[in-house]
Amino acid sequence: MYQEKNIGIREVTFGSNVIIMQPCNLYECELGDDVFVGPFVEIQQGVVIGDRTKVQSHSFVCELVTIGDDCFIGHGVMFINDTFSEGGPAGGDRMKWKATRIGNHVSIGSNVTILPVQIADRVVIGAGSVVTKDISEAGVYAGNPAKKIRDL
Amino acid sequence: MYQEKNIGIREVTFGSNVIIMQPCNLYECELGDDVFVGPFVEIQQGVVIGDRTKVQSHSFVCELVTIGDDCFIGHGVMFINDTFSEGGPAGGDRMKWKATRIGNHVSIGSNVTILPVQIADRVVIGAGSVVTKDISEAGVYAGNPAKKIRDL
Amino acid sequence: MYQEKNIGIREVTFGSNVIIMQPCNLYECELGDDVFVGPFVEIQQGVVIGDRTKVQSHSFVCELVTIGDDCFIGHGVMFINDTFSEGGPAGGDRMKWKATRIGNHVSIGSNVTILPVQIADRVVIGAGSVVTKDISEAGVYAGNPAKKIRDL
Numbered sequence: 001m002y003q004e005k006n007i008g009i010r011e012v013t014f015g016s017n018v019i020i021m022q023p024c025n026l027y028e029c030e031l032g033d034d035v036f037v038g039p040f041v042e043i044q045q046g047v048v049i050g051d052r053t054k055v056q057s058h059s060f061v062c063e064l065v066t067i068g069d070d071c072f073i074g075h076g077v078m079f080i081n082d083t084f085s086e087g088g089p090a091g092g093d094r095m096k097w098k099a100t101r102i103g104n105h106v107s108i109g110s111n112v113t114i115l116p117v118q119i120a121d122r123v124v125i126g127a128g129s130v131v132t133k134d135i136s137e138a139g140v141y142a143g144n145p146a147k148k149i150r151d152l
Numbered sequence: 153m154y155q156e157k158n159i160g161i162r163e164v165t166f167g168s169n170v171i172i173m174q175p176c177n178l179y180e181c182e183l184g185d186d187v188f189v190g191p192f193v194e195i196q197q198g199v200v201i202g203d204r205t206k207v208q209s210h211s212f213v214c215e216l217v218t219i220g221d222d223c224f225i226g227h228g229v230m231f232i233n234d235t236f237s238e239g240g241p242a243g244g245d246r247m248k249w250k251a252t253r254i255g256n257h258v259s260i261g262s263n264v265t266i267l268p269v270q271i272a273d274r275v276v277i278g279a280g281s282v283v284t285k286d287i288s289e290a291g292v293y294a295g296n297p298a299k300k301i302r303d304l
Numbered sequence: 305m306y307q308e309k310n311i312g313i314r315e316v317t318f319g320s321n322v323i324i325m326q327p328c329n330l331y332e333c334e335l336g337d338d339v340f341v342g343p344f345v346e347i348q349q350g351v352v353i354g355d356r357t358k359v360q361s362h363s364f365v366c367e368l369v370t371i372g373d374d375c376f377i378g379h380g381v382m383f384i385n386d387t388f389s390e391g392g393p394a395g396g397d398r399m400k401w402k403a404t405r406i407g408n409h410v411s412i413g414s415n416v417t418i419l420p421v422q423i424a425d426r427v428v429i430g431a432g433s434v435v436t437k438d439i440s441e442a443g444v445y446a447g448n449p450a451k452k453i454r455d456l
Binding site: 057105152 | 305306307308309310311327329344346362364366380382384388391392393415417419434448
């Protein structure tokens with residue numbers, strides 16, 4: 001016995017000229033002007049995405065994530081709000097979740113994993129990286145864990 | 153000339169209170185009570201998933217994988233049954249595939265890749281890791297290849 | 305205000321006996337004989353995929369990628385044509401994009417990320433790797449960045 005849910009696009013707040021590729025799973029989030037969302041993307045409730053930001057195919061943007069203007073979220077990028085801090089998933093206990101805030105003009109490469117962090121403006125994250133710590137300085141970061149590899 | 157197949161949910165055995173998000177591609181597998189399956193998930197034939205286990209969005213669970221109770225499979229997790237042991241894919245030759253068995257209370261972070269292995273109970277795998285060897289002891293593991301980083 | 309696009313399969317050139325799993329997002333590309341495309345796959349315009357090659361679930365094959373015959377593209381593999389070479393995405397400026405050419409009999413493991421490179425015939429890329437440089441010699445490569453780990 002099972003229940004099947006097909007959300008698609010539900011209670012999303014849109015700016016102007018937003019383009020959404022289907023299939024998607026977007027709910028109770030806020031997308032700014034000229035945002036692009038590729039296919040096979042999930043964006044959860046409470047997420048805010050700034051103007052002209054693109055979220056490419058196969059990416060997952062979870063609750064408690066805020067993304068600025070003019071950002072590029074590559075393909076297969078996974079955001080995380082639960083760090084299993086007590087040895088396992090927090091489940092429904094949102095008090096144990098942590099937020100992520102991405103600045104403006106941030107470009108995140110494909111297959112990147114983003115633990116709950118703050119990322120400053122004008123940052124590039126190389127493809128395949130795992131971001132485990134806050135990034136407070138503009139520049140290019142890469143690796144697992146991601147470290148600064150050069151200035152922009 | 154091509155043939156298009158749309159499986160969706162086909163010949164799946166469900167426990168009680170299972171929730172499945174669409175779109176999905178699930179066939180000839182067995183899901184226990186209170187299992188949750190996120191959107192954009194494929195679960196192949198013969199897979200058995202225990203009670204209260206959650207399989208999050210964008211994950212792929214292949215043939216020959218068994219997952220215990222109370223597990224959390226993060227977003228974008230890829231299981232593997234073919235290690236290209238003879239320099240390339242085994243193709244349809246299942247004799248060359250290898251099985252994966254995940255214990256109970258195992259939490260696997262997002263974008264993790266799981267080669268064919270056995271994982272004991274009460275294990276946490278950090279996001280972005282690549283698990284290449286059996287894990288026989290409870291604890292927290294991370295990296296590529298994944299190594300124990302601390303006790304639970 | 306938003307525009308929703310549902311491409312599915314549009315203006316694709318097919319060889320014989322191609323199998324496509326839905327849902328997919330394939331447009332203006334060319335697939336050879338006996339090609340298999342798994343679910344949740346995007347293949348963009350101009351891509352050419354050779355005979356008997358399989359593209360598994362959750363993979364993304366971008367513009368300017370050419371894949372030979374008898375290849376295996378694992379699950380969650382992401383190709384890239386924009387290296388953010390000037391500190392951010394090239395946007396619509398295709399002059400800044402770079403091409404990828406994959407030879408014949410190349411097997412790419414799951415969750416691999418492929419920067420714009422040339423890969424020779426008879427190469428295996430281990431799961432979870434990040435390929436950042438050309439591979440001109442047959443063999444098995446793995447890691448981030450991917451390095452040769454043994455002969456085939």
